[in-house]
Amino acid sequence: MKHSIRLIRESIIMSFQALSVNKLRTALSLLGITIGIFTIILVFTVVDSLEKNVRESVESMGDNVVLVQKWPWAFGSDYAWWKYLQRPLPSYKEMEELRLRATLAEAISFEGYLDGKVIKYRGNSIENVTVGAVSHDFAKIKAVELLEGRYFTEQESAAGKPIAVVGADVAQNLFNNESALGKEVQLLGRKFTIIGVFVKEGSSIIGTSLDEILIIPANYARGIINLRSERIQPFIQVKGKPGISNDELTSELTSLMRSIRRLRPREEDDFALNESKLLSNQVTSIFGVLSAAGWIIGGFSILVGGFGIANIMFVSVKERTHIIGIQKSLGARRTFILIQFLSEAVALCLIGGMIGLVMVFAVTLAAQYLADFSLALSLTNIIRGLGISALIGIISGFIPAYTASHLDPVEAIRSGI
Numbered sequence: 363m364k365h366s367i368r369l370i371r372e373s374i375i376m377s378f379q380a381l382s383v384n385k386l387r388t389a390l391s392l393l394g395i396t397i398g399i400f401t402i403i404l405v406f407t408v409v410d411s412l413e414k415n416v417r418e419s420v421e422s423m424g425d426n427v428v429l430v431q432k433w434p435w436a437f438g439s440d441y442a443w444w445k446y447l448q449r450p451l452p453s454y455k456e457m458e459e460l461r462l463r464a465t466l467a468e469a470i471s472f473e474g475y476l477d478g479k480v481i482k483y484r485g486n487s488i489e490n491v492t493v494g495a496v497s498h499d500f501a502k503i504k505a506v507e508l509l510e511g512r513y514f515t516e517q518e519s520a521a522g523k524p525i526a527v528v529g530a531d532v533a534q535n536l537f538n539n540e541s542a543l544g545k546e547v548q549l550l551g552r553k554f555t556i557i558g559v560f561v562k563e564g565s566s567i568i569g570t571s572l573d574e575i576l577i578i579p580a581n582y583a584r585g586i587i588n589l590r591s592e593r594i595q596p597f598i599q600v601k602g603k604p605g606i607s608n609d610e611l612t613s614e615l616t617s618l619m620r621s622i623r624r625l626r627p628r629e630e631d632d633f634a635l636n637e638s639k640l641l642s643n644q645v646t647s648i649f650g651v652l653s654a655a656g657w658i659i660g661g662f663s664i665l666v667g668g669f670g671i672a673n674i675m676f677v678s679v680k681e682r683t684h685i686i687g688i689q690k691s692l693g694a695r696r697t698f699i700l701i702q703f704l705s706e707a708v709a710l711c712l713i714g715g716m717i718g719l720v721m722v723f724a725v726t727l728a729a730q731y732l733a734d735f736s737l738a739l740s741l742t743n744i745i746r747g748l749g750i751s752a753l754i755g756i757i758s759g760f761i762p763a764y765t766a767s768h769l770d771p772v773e774a775i776r777s778g779i
Contacts, residue, residue, distance in 0.1 A: 392714040394667035399718030402660020403747045411737045413649040430598040434634035449632045452598045469502035469601045474594035482548040492575045495583030503601045511543045511558030522581030526554040530562035531573040668758040675762035687775035696767040707759020715751025
């Protein structure tokens, strides 16, 4: 056991000595594997970060919520968009009907969003604000947190008061870090009193963040916004009671919506019931394809780097043939020679891999500070990068190492004379 450890240690020492002697060649060898590891791990890091952000956004919707919408959440060549285009949009009246009839729902809200609006306060104004027209149960389904102030009371929602709750970014940009409570803003030609500010949530990749939004009671919005317009894409959110499965809730909603819309038994549904698990399934499918693409893109880069390492190792064996012959004539075993050159190849690849990982880490820092995008190099990807590096070192270095270990000592010594 001690002899084997000493053998491996001496082989590794000799491999590093060989690398330090040929600094330029070592640097050129590192370049290929560094670019390869940088490419493949950067692709995986971006894909993992995007998937994490999407999943967090999807999970924020809740796993016991069903959305009544015009368009189903589905993709593929069989998506019958021409059929869905003819469907009516969910209406505020249908939401009220569902509230009266549904027995399995804990909360039901109507929502519609109008993008690109301008909000003014005295001399200040901000553009591209999203205006949300929501019914009272919105806060029960979304489970919103308030930085200051409060949400609409049920009486204020029913009466349609000209009041609003704003996102953290809207409040900060419009009121210059002053308290937003009680201030009157101008929107859509009307004045609204701010009664609350949402806690800052951060960006959401599927657009569910409340940071750049202003919500008003849907009952008031009905007088100034067409809630049945394609522009706002209205929908109804339904949250099931505790212990009620989404299948049970979906079954009841299907029956109620068909009844409300007076569909005949043989008529197809003219509405879609969507839930977060549909998006989760699509996310899994999409990012599975992206991961496969990452392997293909990075694989080509790694392949080029591996050929570069193998080529350099063959050159190294050729240059040190005389030394190999002397080592073997002095009693060095084939295993010693094999490990010596294999260690050199693995060391080259590991050093290149570590440099590539450092470059990926630098990119993640730049993305966070310059683009405000959450990009993180995970421990899994670090281990994956080092593992791929070591594997490529073994594969690309084995044949040169095997060739060196099987050289005839007499012929090897003679080649150097």
